[in-house]
Amino acid sequence: MASSNPPLSRLAEEIARNSKILLDHLDRSGLPQPSFERDGPLRTPFENDDTASAARTALIEATKELHVLALGPEETTRFFCFNEIYLLGAMQVLCHFKVPQNVPDTAEISFSELASRTGLSEALLPRFLRMAAANYYFSEPRPEFVCHTPWSRTLAHDEGMQACVWFRYAEMLPAVAKFVDMVEEFPNSPEPQDTAFRLAFGDSFFGYKEKHPLHMLKFGQFVSAFASGETADSAESIAQAYPWDCLPEGSLIVDVGGGTGHISAAISRAHPHLRFQVQDFADLREESISLAKHRGVSERVSFTAHNFFDPQPPAAQGAAVFFLRNILHDWSDVYCRRILKPIAEAMGPSSRIIVSDIIQPQAGTMLKTRDARIRALDLTMLSMFNAKERSYEDWERLLTSVNSRLRITDVLGRPLMRRDTLIEVQLRQLEDGT
Numbered sequence: 001m002a003s004s005n006p007p008l009s010r011l012a013e014e015i016a017r018n019s020k021i022l023l024d025h026l027d028r029s030g031l032p033q034p035s036f037e038r039d040g041p042l043r044t045p046f047e048n049d050d051t052a053s054a055a056r057t058a059l060i061e062a063t064k065e066l067h068v069l070a071l072g073p074e075e076t077t078r079f080f081c082f083n084e085i086y087l088l089g090a091m092q093v094l095c096h097f098k099v100p101q102n103v104p105d106t107a108e109i110s111f112s113e114l115a116s117r118t119g120l121s122e123a124l125l126p127r128f129l130r131m132a133a134a135n136y137y138f139s140e141p142r143p144e145f146v147c148h149t150p151w152s153r154t155l156a157h158d159e160g161m162q163a164c165v166w167f168r169y170a171e172m173l174p175a176v177a178k179f180v181d182m183v184e185e186f187p188n189s190p191e192p193q194d195t196a197f198r199l200a201f202g203d204s205f206f207g208y209k210e211k212h213p214l215h216m217l218k219f220g221q222f223v224s225a226f227a228s229g230e231t232a233d234s235a236e237s238i239a240q241a242y243p244w245d246c247l248p249e250g251s252l253i254v255d256v257g258g259g260t261g262h263i264s265a266a267i268s269r270a271h272p273h274l275r276f277q278v279q280d281f282a283d284l285r286e287e288s289i290s291l292a293k294h295r296g297v298s299e300r301v302s303f304t305a306h307n308f309f310d311p312q313p314p315a316a317q318g319a320a321v322f323f324l325r326n327i328l329h330d331w332s333d334v335y336c337r338r339i340l341k342p343i344a345e346a347m348g349p350s351s352r353i354i355v356s357d358i359i360q361p362q363a364g365t366m367l368k369t370r371d372a373r374i375r376a377l378d379l380t381m382l383s384m385f386n387a388k389e390r391s392y393e394d395w396e397r398l399l400t401s402v403n404s405r406l407r408i409t410d411v412l413g414r415p416l417m418r419r420d421t422l423i424e425v426q427l428r429q430l431e432d433g434t
């Protein structure tokens, strides 16, 4: 039986309603509307207003759904990724030849002048440029002249945005092209070297970067651009998202694989009654110590060189918290067990593990646009590290396979953290109280 409010009508209403909420918010806040005009805003901040932010999310979801419905099944498949693959290629060429930087911010420029400034062939430049312009990057206000849109302007001035294009083209695309080979060759392998990335590049993800400093640099820029904006989970949000204040004076937090300790430093500033031991490879020691000094927390944040597959050092035994942020999603279950086992062995009766990672939603419980992003992250972990993002049940299974007494006791983080969650894990007490 046909629904009383079929999808096209429902979506059209939703789009009208949510657009109005956004317009009212912009009006009230004196903010400009998003536009493709050269001087349009680079950012339209909706995040600080819950109603506007929810309306924006609903608008993104509804417009995507309407778009797909309007295309229909066959046309969706016929043109599947056709645009995106060549857009990525075109953008990489344009960025490589510094086209965004050579288009003036406030004026148009002819194709021939732009070709001579950038060294990109006069015959090829229009082909790549028009592909980008068909996707809102740049516009052609009159034949053979180009000017910026806000979308292309972000690429002119922000190396993080350039790195988003670069990394997808130079690393993700070749790795994804090896997915079938990976699945054929290593269907059930837990090994971190059995990846699509290695099939494409002949080396591990970080091994390759060590030999190719440009890739290391671009990866760093990509990670910080990707982690900023809407998907950001800042160190400060983690410092607020857990009741760190409930831990007794002088409690020790062990930041396992803590890098240079930026999260420990942020929590320590907000909660000065805690002590931190950052554990990571020895070559991060100097940077970690200098960061702690710079942030005025060196009294409370120390660094210990430690391989997380080894038994925990004596000073960490019985720590109040073993904190693992963005560690376990880098590894298969077999390796996660090897990381978690020494931690479980070092836990005292009141110790807890706090894992800061994604909890994958159950299928069908999330907006499709958000769900798709999380699924893409999962497949990124697969292609790069043979690792994965985990659902609540996956986390439970993993933890009890390390030690049957490990229990998830809380899941925190919302709404302060946008992407990751804090999974609190404790040892279930035995009858004798141990």
Ligand SMILES: C[S@@+](CC[C@H](N)C(=O)[O-])C[C@H]1O[C@@H](n2cnc3c(N)ncnc32)[C@H](O)[C@@H]1O
Pocket (backbone or CB within 6 Å): 256, 257, 258, 259, 260, 263, 279, 280, 281, 306, 307, 308, 309, 324, 325, 326, 327, 330
């Ligand atoms: C994705 S980063 C996460 C860093 C930090 N926890 C954060 O959230 O920013 C992974 C960290 O694990 C460290 N790591 C990788 N293998 C390790 C090992 N076997 N022992 C200790 N640390 C390791 C890396 O050096 C890196 O700092």
